[in-house]
Amino acid sequence: MSATLEPIPPGILSLADYEAAARQRLDEGAWAYFSAHAGDGLTRRANRAAWDRIGLVPRVLRAVREVRTDATLFGRPLPCPLLVAPMALQRLAHPDGEVGMALAAAAQGAGFVLSSQASTLLETVAAAVRRDDSGRGPLWFQLYFLSDRAATLELVQRAEAARYEALVLTVDAAVRTPRAAEQRAGFKLPAGVGMVNLPASEAASAGSLGALLARAPTWDDVAWLKARTRLPLLLKGVLHPQDAREAARLQVDGLIVSNHGGRTLDSAIATAQALPAMADAVAGALPLLVDGGVVRGTDALKALALGARAVLVGRPLIWALASAGAAGVAHGLRLLRDELAVALAQCGAARLADLDRSLLLADAPPLLGRDI
Amino acid sequence: MSATLEPIPPGILSLADYEAAARQRLDEGAWAYFSAHAGDGLTRRANRAAWDRIGLVPRVLRAVREVRTDATLFGRPLPCPLLVAPMALQRLAHPDGEVGMALAAAAQGAGFVLSSQASTLLETVAAAVRRDDSGRGPLWFQLYFLSDRAATLELVQRAEAARYEALVLTVDAAVRTPRAAEQRAGFKLPAGVGMVNLPASEAASAGSLGALLARAPTWDDVAWLKARTRLPLLLKGVLHPQDAREAARLQVDGLIVSNHGGRTLDSAIATAQALPAMADAVAGALPLLVDGGVVRGTDALKALALGARAVLVGRPLIWALASAGAAGVAHGLRLLRDELAVALAQCGAARLADLDRSLLLADAPPLLGRDI
């Protein structure tokens, strides 16, 4: 299985430009599904605004003869510090779905995190990506705790068998309620698109709050899972420094600072607001990644300077996929990666390791619960 | 007397959605009366903005198998920490008026505070609500000081006789001047709607500033009233920490941090701004409640995390009443309560007691008179 090659829509000069293009291509339901936010969209807007509010104070005249964007994570080289965030049901956006997205990521050296709610079998995605492993970014598998541990373990073992390189356990979406945009659009899954990796019972719709909570994982479940997989285990959706310290104590392998793109708890703080205190809390004990609103190279640079090891990009790549399939995603990632390289050079940073907070100036300092 | 059952207007997905629906249903005068604000509306807008400016820093992976929203107040269990704020003349919004509102609150386990300026006899409301006491929230009676103590006491004794469970003395509206929206709409009370619980002299319109001030209560009146009722006595409309300390000294039973929904003193601080310093001032000596701009479950959660024991909701429920009578109010309260439960789960809080300021991050710290 391979992705068809589509033309790039005219006028796309930056990854952000794909949103308008996608709005024209997607039907109302799919648009609503992917663009939806929780509540009033406070967190979704805050994610973007928080990057914009951080100013850069560049260094000049440094010896930047060559800019490199590579990193290392879990002992594996990363060609660039970008990953495709786990997103469900990508075949809603484009027939090539997760395969198209993953191939495009691989072509650009970006990582790919397959959602356990993918509309393509995890084995199919892995096989497509593995045809050519040179220069490819990491391939990870995201999961939720399923209603029983045996089903969860079976999914983990399938991911291990397909040689996924890390597990991402999402911990901020135990409770998922319908979002207004989806409800107003009357969104329903079209025939032929579904969560094909999950048992039928799990793939069904949300259910009652009580039922959802009953399966919500705890730190004990994290310890249980960590003991049963040889893969690095990351937690996605952590914003509180206390939780970061607990994760470090349990020797979790990494954290993704995330608010689920503003799709779960509305008015959760922006990830750019959360990152400094999170970085202080873990103090290098485990790597931090971050997502939420990143669409420009300078956004990624700020995230890295605030202490993130890599950055996940979500919706903007769905818009690229919807607009031009794998070619759109590859193009969008290329634009983002090039912007990052240029921004690095403009900041006098030859390597990602040259980035730190001395390059940043915030308009308003985030205060964690101190002054309220 | 019971409330008719009306259909919920289409497209109502959150309590806030009722405002637009009500605007279509209400005539200009009633709309003006309920939506009016003092002055330029600074305080009314500040109330909403202040909740939005508080960010949530959720906890994850806590053992939240079940979320409970119940509380205890004055030794009585509250099914949920929501009460209908005292609002005058609810029959202006809907023929079922206070009875519809109170029955809906009871059905959802929310409390109901009857305004002494209600358009329904306090005994009628109490009788309607008491047909079924199971799982019902508290029934309280709000009053102003009347022009003489005897009349005030008579009203209190009627409330006690009808088994209201607490008295709410409003202390921020001694002076009430016409609001621009009402004046522009030429608002007049329609025939058949009036303040039926008050002596005719009291129900008449505002009168001169001097006349209003002559009856304005003081701390002495509070002490006098407290000595004459066996009911818990709350003061509504307190924003200053010094007044909170005085209330604690006089053994007042509770305070409602309120600016009257922005209907009295324009540019009074938002209640979310006032709450932290108020909580610090009383230091647990008496329970705080709060109202003003609460329309989302996350607003209520923030209020509780800042130290409120319960939250009162006003205008949004008038819009629900106007849109669909008691069914609308019940629906609106249900949406709000469900949002609160979901937000609790998303913050890793199984009980209201798990909420505290460590879950919050404010954009701009409130400064009480220190830095000006």
Add this chain to the structure above:
Amino acid sequence: MSATLEPIPPGILSLADYEAAARQRLDEGAWAYFSAHAGDGLTRRANRAAWDRIGLVPRVLRAVREVRTDATLFGRPLPCPLLVAPMALQRLAHPDGEVGMALAAAAQGAGFVLSSQASTLLETVAAAVRRDDSGRGPLWFQLYFLSDRAATLELVQRAEAARYEALVLTVDAAVRTPRAAEQRAGFKLPAGVGMVNLPASEAASAGSLGALLARAPTWDDVAWLKARTRLPLLLKGVLHPQDAREAARLQVDGLIVSNHGGRTLDSAIATAQALPAMADAVAGALPLLVDGGVVRGTDALKALALGARAVLVGRPLIWALASAGAAGVAHGLRLLRDELAVALAQCGAARLADLDRSLLLADAPPLLGRDI
């Protein structure tokens, strides 16, 4: 000479409402002249915004049986702490001009400061006002330093002879350049309206920067003037604490914290921003007054709580004069004074002396040159 009695335009519920009414009445040139601001209008907008950004934290249950707005200034009682700011050429706004404005102020117990650039003889205004002195506010005379001291002194002596009660020396407008709005409207003085109190040479248009500076007063001129008049001498247009200290040292009798309504130096700080540091600087050694953007009773209350003894109102009263002559001004002042009285009561303040900074909460603390 007396003012005609005109009807109040419909829909005027607050002093601010007169602006729209005046816009309809005034021709383009007069509108441009009075509404003009310097530069980009930053200071003019800042004046208003600064009042709005100050929150009130009212006190409750205080013994406010009666609210009094009277003050004392220079040993003379003031019925209310409001004065009409000195404004040139009021006959451009209405045929009754300064006489209408002054009579209306007197009727409401407000003070009146006649501009030396008035379009009515200072003796005429004084005579009109003095027909009935009961309950009248103070009558002051504003002046600039003229091109020579003899002419300045002659003007002062005329004011003393006409029994003006204080002198206001404006010190922030030595340099006056045409404002864009006036230039775009091609504003020219109509026949019959002029600066009738000034020598013809002084009343002529601005002249070169050098010529203007040549007559700009210094602290020496202030000392000289103070030695030659028995009237209290106030300086208008002081914003810097260092200048306030210098004024106190020279035993100046009072200061008016003012930025000339945003008509001189654009981006001068708002007067509400300047007031706290000014009050700290003089520490009660001399009274402060303030103008700039005051249009609501709560604005005046905040000014008084920040340390001002009285408040001057400018443009809003020109709009009232233009809309309905003296009746409009009296009505506008009455609305403002009533709003102040109501706000006092709502803040638990029976007297102006009860106001202080403990009633205020600022969103953003003003920082005087410290952190830049």
Add this chain to the structure above:
Amino acid sequence: MSATLEPIPPGILSLADYEAAARQRLDEGAWAYFSAHAGDGLTRRANRAAWDRIGLVPRVLRAVREVRTDATLFGRPLPCPLLVAPMALQRLAHPDGEVGMALAAAAQGAGFVLSSQASTLLETVAAAVRRDDSGRGPLWFQLYFLSDRAATLELVQRAEAARYEALVLTVDAAVRTPRAAEQRAGFKLPAGVGMVNLPASEAASAGSLGALLARAPTWDDVAWLKARTRLPLLLKGVLHPQDAREAARLQVDGLIVSNHGGRTLDSAIATAQALPAMADAVAGALPLLVDGGVVRGTDALKALALGARAVLVGRPLIWALASAGAAGVAHGLRLLRDELAVALAQCGAARLADLDRSLLLADAPPLLGRDI
């Protein structure tokens, strides 16, 4: 060669008014080229907003009989502290191009910095300006490091031979990528307009990131250049205090605090934000200049009060040039200089040396990387 004299468009009352006039005159491509910004325009907007956010706290009654705007720089008197910023290809804006701009600057006593990417030979500009040296501002030459040192040195020697008075080495634009506005407008250089001072290979379009970085200068190149020219050497594009300290250590002669008008690194901090920390860092060891968003006399005054010795103005003068050629530029500079003189007088400053931070009040203090 001399500049033709064109009429000033009607309605130009301030330098900023030229932008709208230029938009009507320029074709789409030239407009796009000059108005373009990097990324989302965050830095370009921040430049303007940062000046507006600084309030002025003027002094009064000082002995300002005469206002002087002259300064001294590198031992040479400056009639006024304004310079035309180096801007490429000015013949795109107007046939008179750099000659018209330079003559207008000379006529107003402002300095002129010729871009090495000028569309006029540097010798031609120098000859035109030198016909009359009385009261002229300084004539400087801007350059980038070219692909080899010999070519760079040859350019420097031509500038020296033509008696340019200082060299400005731009250090913030090693990497230059196409800007969206230019791309969308399909901008191409018209025939007959080109970078005539550069070797053909250098004047060609940008090239790969690697190629650009290969020629990017370092501190070693600065030291090399400084050793090979007798002219004062300034670095343009420095924002970080650490770099300012390094420049001082290398005895660089001056720094221009600049973010390239928001045309290179988007989200670089505003120059007004950078200036205070830069001034603290160099502590008078070398003079600072600044550009970015300056369009009002008060902007320039704030820059000088924050520690800049002079101010460069860019785009606004291109708009003036496009609107009315040299006459427009002279008029625009005159308006700006007059506004500065008036603002000085209004702040009680007779000389530029009277300006310091005690005249300023910032709404939000800039925090350099401390609190993030």
